[in-house]
Amino acid sequence: MKRILVLTFIMLFALAPLAWAQSTIKIGVVGPRTGPAAATGKAFEEGIAIALDHLNAKGGVLGKKLEVVFEDTGGVPEKAASGFERLATREKVPIVVGESHSSSALAEIEVANRYKVPLIICEAWHDDITKKGYKYVFRAGPANSGVVDFYIAPFVKENGFKKVAIVRENSDWGAGIAERSEMNLKNMNIPFTTLKVERESKDFYTELTKIKGENPDIILAYIYGTGLHFFIAQANEVGLSPKGLILDGAGPPSLWDSFWKNVGNAGELELFMSSMHENVHLTPTSRKFWDDYKKKYGKDPSDYKTRSIYNVILIAADAINRSKSTDAEAIVAALEKTNLEVTTGTVKFGLKQGTYEYHQWMPPMLVVQWQGKKQIVVYPKEAAMGALKKGR
Amino acid sequence: VAEFLMYLTNGVVMGVINAISAIGVSLIVGIMKVVNFAHGEIYIFAGYFSYHLSVSLGLPPLLSMVLAIGLVFLFGLVLERTLIRPTYGDEMYSLIITFVLSIVLQNLALLIFGPYPNKPPNLVSGAVNLFGLFHYGNQRLLSFLISIGILLFIFYLIKKTWFGKSIRAVSQDRGMSSLMGVNHFRVNMFAFGLGAALAGAAGVILAPIFPVTPTGSSSVSLTAFVVVVLGGMGSLQGCVVGGLVLGIIENLGAAYISTMYRHIFAFIILIMVLVFRPWGLYGQKT
Numbered sequence: 001m002k003r004i005l006v007l008t009f010i011m012l013f014a015l016a017p018l019a020w021a022q023s024t025i026k027i028g029v030v031g032p033r034t035g036p037a038a039a040t041g042k043a044f045e046e047g048i049a050i051a052l053d054h055l056n057a058k059g060g061v062l063g064k065k066l067e068v069v070f071e072d073t074g075g076v077p078e079k080a081a082s083g084f085e086r087l088a089t090r091e092k093v094p095i096v097v098g099e100s101h102s103s104s105a106l107a108e109i110e111v112a113n114r115y116k117v118p119l120i121i122c123e124a125w126h127d128d129i130t131k132k133g134y135k136y137v138f139r140a141g142p143a144n145s146g147v148v149d150f151y152i153a154p155f156v157k158e159n160g161f162k163k164v165a166i167v168r169e170n171s172d173w174g175a176g177i178a179e180r181s182e183m184n185l186k187n188m189n190i191p192f193t194t195l196k197v198e199r200e201s202k203d204f205y206t207e208l209t210k211i212k213g214e215n216p217d218i219i220l221a222y223i224y225g226t227g228l229h230f231f232i233a234q235a236n237e238v239g240l241s242p243k244g245l246i247l248d249g250a251g252p253p254s255l256w257d258s259f260w261k262n263v264g265n266a267g268e269l270e271l272f273m274s275s276m277h278e279n280v281h282l283t284p285t286s287r288k289f290w291d292d293y294k295k296k297y298g299k300d301p302s303d304y305k306t307r308s309i310y311n312v313i314l315i316a317a318d319a320i321n322r323s324k325s326t327d328a329e330a331i332v333a334a335l336e337k338t339n340l341e342v343t344t345g346t347v348k349f350g351l352k353q354g355t356y357e358y359h360q361w362m363p364p365m366l367v368v369q370w371q372g373k374k375q376i377v378v379y380p381k382e383a384a385m386g387a388l389k390k391g392r
Numbered sequence: 393v394a395e396f397l398m399y400l401t402n403g404v405v406m407g408v409i410n411a412i413s414a415i416g417v418s419l420i421v422g423i424m425k426v427v428n429f430a431h432g433e434i435y436i437f438a439g440y441f442s443y444h445l446s447v448s449l450g451l452p453p454l455l456s457m458v459l460a461i462g463l464v465f466l467f468g469l470v471l472e473r474t475l476i477r478p479t480y481g482d483e484m485y486s487l488i489i490t491f492v493l494s495i496v497l498q499n500l501a502l503l504i505f506g507p508y509p510n511k512p513p514n515l516v517s518g519a520v521n522l523f524g525l526f527h528y529g530n531q532r533l534l535s536f537l538i539s540i541g542i543l544l545f546i547f548y549l550i551k552k553t554w555f556g557k558s559i560r561a562v563s564q565d566r567g568m569s570s571l572m573g574v575n576h577f578r579v580n581m582f583a584f585g586l587g588a589a590l591a592g593a594a595g596v597i598l599a600p601i602f603p604v605t606p607t608g609s610s611s612v613s614l615t616a617f618v619v620v621v622l623g624g625m626g627s628l629q630g631c632v633v634g635g636l637v638l639g640i641i642e643n644l645g646a647a648y649i650s651t652m653y654r655h656i657f658a659f660i661i662l663i664m665v666l667v668f669r670p671w672g673l674y675g676q677k678t
Contacts, residue, residue, distance in 0.1 A: 035607055038507030170652055196652040200611060202602040205402045206646040206654075209395050209526070226509040226605055237519045237529035238398075258508045261447075262603050264517065 024065045025326065027316055028087035028096035028117075029309070030108060035075035036200060036225040039256055040100045040123075040305055045070070047309035050292050054314075061317045062324065068313070069093060073104045080104035081111050088115040094326035095120070095319070097312040100305060102126035102172035109137045116328045118335060120315055122308040126176045127356040136328065138335055138359040140312050140347055144177040146362045147273060152249065153184035155367050155379045156218060159388055164192040165216035165244070167207065167223060167231070169199045174222045177249055181220055192216075201227055204234045212240045217390075219246045228253040229262035236266030242391025247367070248272035255302040260373065269391050271369045275344055276304035277377055279385065280366065285314075286343040311342040311363075335359075394525035399643045401528060405536045407639025409594055412539055413612065414619035414631040415546060416590030422626025423563045423583045425483055426476060429490040431591050431616055432609030433497035438464045438592030439604030440501065443510040453513050457596040461589050468588025472581045480580075494609070501606035511603035512596070535597045542593055543632065550628060559583055563626060591616075611655075618662050624675020633673055637661070 029048060033041030048068050060066050069091050071083035080101070087093050088111065096112065097120045099105045105124030112119040113134045121129055121139040125147065130139050156164060164185055168178035178194060185192045193214050195207055201223075208231075211219065219241070223231055228248055235241040247270075248254045254272035263270075278300060281287045289310055293301045301307065318340045323330035336359075340347050344363035352358060367379035371389055378388040413435060420428050438460045445456030475493065479485035516530040550556035561569035562579045570576050594612075595604065602608075619638055623630025638658055645657035665672060 034502065034507075036605075038502070038605075038607065042507060196650070198652060198654055201654065202608075203402070203406060206399055206643050207651050209398050210647065210651070213395060226603065226608075229509065230602060234529070237527060237532075239519065239527040256508055258510060258603065262509060262511045264514070 024067045025061045025320065026067045026069050026091060026093050027313065028084075028091060028093035029068050029070045029098040029313075030073050030080060030083055030087070030096060030104070031070070031098045031100055031309070032075040032104070033070070033072040035073075036227070037075055037100065039225075039303065040252070041070075041072065043252070043303035043305040044098060044100075044309045046293070046297065046301075047306040048313065050289065050296060050306075051310045051313035051317075053296070054288075054292060055317050061320050062326075066317060073099070073101065073108075075101045075104060077103050077107035081107040084108045084111040084117075084119075085115070088112075088117045093117070094328065095316045095331055097316050098122060098309055099124045102129065102176065105129050106172060109134055112136045118316075118319075118328055118331050120312045120335070122312040123305050124173070126172050127180075128176075129356075130358050130360040131354075131356040133353050133358055136332060138349055140315055140342070140349075140361045140363075141308055142275070142362055142365060143356050143360055144173070144180050145356050147249070147365060148177060148180040148184055151273065151365050151367060151379065152181060152220065152247070153188065155247075156185070156190065156220075157188050158379075161190065161218040163214065163216040163218075164190055165211045165214055165219045166192055166194040167197060167211065167219060167221050168194065169197055169201075169223045169227070171199050171224070173224070173250075174199075177222050178220075181222075197223065197227075199224075199227070202230050204231050205238060208235050208238045208240050211244075212238060216244045219244050220249055221246050222249045224250050225253055226262070229259060232263045232270055233266045236263075241266065242269045245391055246270050251275075251368075252303045252305055254370070255304070257302065267370050268373075269369060269371065269389055271367055271378070271388075274304055274366050274368050274375075275363050276301070276307055277366055277368065277375060277383075280377065280383060282345055282364070283341050283343060285341055289343045307343050311344060311347075314342050315340055315347055395647070397523070398526040398528070399647045400640060401522065401526075402532075403640030403643035404636060405532055405639070406643070407636035408536060408539045408543065408632075409598055409635075410615055410619050410639055411632045411635030412542055412546075412590055412597070413594035414616045414623070414635055415543075415628060416587040416594070417613075417616045418620045418623070418626055418628065418631050419559075419583055419590070420587040421620065423559055424476070424480075424486075424580050426479075426486040426584075427483075427490065428584075428587065429487070429613060430471075430494040430497055431587075432611070432613035433494050433501065434464050434467070434588045434591040435595035435612045436501055436604050436606060436609045437467070437497065438595035439512070439599035440505050440510060441592075442596040442599060443512040443604070446512050447510075453515055453600075456512065460596050461592045464592035464595075465585045465589040468585035469581055471588070472584035476584060477577070477580070494613070498606055498609055501609075505606060507606065509603035509605045509608075510599075512599050514600045529601070531600055535601065538597055542590075546590070547628065555579075555582070615658070618658050621662060621672060622665050624672025627672065627674035630672055630674030637673075 031044045073080035095118045100123035102124045122141040125144045168174035251273040319334040323334035347361045350357040369378045376386040441460035442456045446453045514531045519527040522528045558574045619634040623634030646654040
């Protein structure tokens with residue numbers, strides 16, 4: 001009798017996942033939940049929760065409940081590749097979204113292509129991710145070239161900065177965005193110097209002293225994570241900023257809760273890239289996201305990557321719904337025909353092969369400046385809320 | 393010249409703070425023959441303690457620094473009694489235990505404190521113009537002075553007090569010292585606590601300058617190990633000199649060779665020391 005009971009229990013547990021699998025559809029998410037950008041993982045978790053609430057309230061996907069399997073990449077390419085492989089083979093997800101490290105994304109796209117699993121990148125900016133022309137790889141987010149060509153370079157030019165210093169971390173993102181910036185500055189005949197730093201650096205006194213010797217009026221800081229906070233605080237201590245303004249080329253670290261605690265008054269007049277602002281709502285979905293977030297977490301969203309992951313989950317769900325299947329080929333075909341309103345505009349993927357714009361949709365970006373601890377959009381002009389303040 | 397002096401000053405300041413953390417490792421290695429891989433995690437915990445004591449509980453910053461060091465000291469005592477003591481005599485076991493401990497503590501920190509960096513308040517703010525040549529952060533200068541104070545205290549403790557004598561006795565010959573009436577269990581326990589407290593001291597001193605994150609612990613451990621090997625296992629003077637050498641070389645190397653390879657210089661020195669002088673600058677050739 002006892003044995004039969006035990007067996008029944010085992011059977012119950014063994015069969016339970018099967019029963020579940022039939023009533024839900026799982027989407028894979030890749031991103032750093034540990035490592036120097038673990039904060040991005042937190043932002044992703046929040047965005048995922050809101051997207052799932054939103055979609056499941058509307059009846060889920062293909063009439064089934066939508067679920068997410070979030071695989072940690074730790075910001076390490078090897079871990080990212082094996083995590084993706086696990087999603088593709090063990091979890092058998094029909095589509096994967098996410099990622100915010102270019103180095104990890106470049107490893108993941110290879111696996112995506114090998115296993116023929118569609119992947120929508122949201123916040124890994126390296127050009128090659130889409131430039132490689134992989135059929136299964138899409139990006140609904142910024143690309144280095146787009147950010148530099150359309151925002152950073154024109155911003156530098158229109159505000160009449162005379163001397164630029166580029167500081168970039170030794171990552172794929174840092175190398176790519178710095179190279180593109182150098183190219184643009186050369187074309188605009190603006191003198192610049194570039195300094196490479198280690199991704200996990202904490203002490204920048206030496207680097208900052210070198211930059212100070214060059215006397216730049218703007219410093220393009222391509223450093224992600226806490227390192228940026230150290231950089232800003234120390235730049236002020238050695239007397240480099242705010243005479244030379246600092247532009248955070250990524251954005252989220254300048255908005256993390258700990259930013260002001262870590263940088264103190266040195267944060268005043270700091271500039272950063274963003275795709276989100278409290279007062280800028282380009283679509284009704286953006287408004288809804290903001291309200292949903294506030295309702296769930298009791299505060300305003302700060303890290304714009306929360307919204308980026310929300311967007312790509314919406315795009316993935318939409319593609320599965322339109323293709324009416326979980327078949328990779330059908331989903332890719334549906335993705336190529338995407339015409340979906342998300343929080344940052346209406347997504348349509350580029351189809352011209354050979355450039356970074358293939359399978360790419362770029363949301364509009366903003367250059368924001370901290371003025372009296374308020375976020376003031378200073379560029380582009382159409383969205384500007386105030387004038388750029390220069391330091392003395 | 394101003395720039396060179398700036399690099400040198402920063403090297404010396406960072407070097408002295410490195411030395412404190414390294415002495416913590418060195419004491420434990422020298423006395424107990426235990427390599428504490430969880431050293432960096434203790435540093436991080438102390439940083440978070442001082443943050444929460446001062447920011448969340450509103451205690452004065454200086455008091456919360458002292459309390460945080462006290463807390464990790466107690467933590468060190470408990471660790472020694474529960475996890476380390478059963479491994480005596482088998483260096484492999486203690487190695488594995490502290491290694492596992494470092495992973496557990498790191499994840500625990502991530503769970504309790506979250507992934508965001510936290511910064512206890514500065515004791516002083518702003519910067520001074522040193523020698524009329526360059527600006528240097530006041531917090532760094534103060535940290536430097538506090539570190540010197542701690543170093544002097546440790547040297548006094550080890551060289552001049554009865555406790556220091558018994559520590560040195562145990563590290564020279566465990567059996568003989570216990571025949572002479574030294575309770576080596578108690579010495580071990582206290583030494584491990586002291587090692588943890590030193591990691592904590594470095595943590596609370598540096599946290600206002602470099603806010604702590606749960607994942608920042610491995611570089612702390614690594615720096616401490618490099619300094620210890622450089623100076624010679626178990627040598628206090630070695631730690632100070634090793635810390636200074638490392639700090640200065642990192643800064644000058646970054647300034648005049650490449651900023652990209654700052655931390656590689658440390659490893660180049662480490663490898664050279666291991667090849668040409670494996671017992672370190674001050675260690676004893678065995």
